[in-house]
Amino acid sequence: MYGSATEITVAANAAGLRDLAERLIGLADPELRDGYHEHLEGGINLEDGSISLILERNEKL
Numbered sequence: 001m002y003g004s005a006t007e008i009t010v011a012a013n014a015a016g017l018r019d020l021a022e023r024l025i026g027l028a029d030p031e032l033r034d035g036y037h038e039h040l041e042g043g044i045n046l047e048d049g050s051i052s053l054i055l056e057r058n059e060k061l
Helices: 014-027
Strands: 037-040 053-056
Touching (some): 014 053
């Protein structure tokens, strides 16, 4: 992932895109509470050099 003040680009191979899709589907699970979130960090669950990403469930949106 990389970006600027006004734009973020998510770039991944097919496996990475599937992993992101599975994480997003997981966030839609009806048993999860509002505000549940996951942190994705460069060098841990994102490629080295990626910016951090937080995926959050927000029922107010």
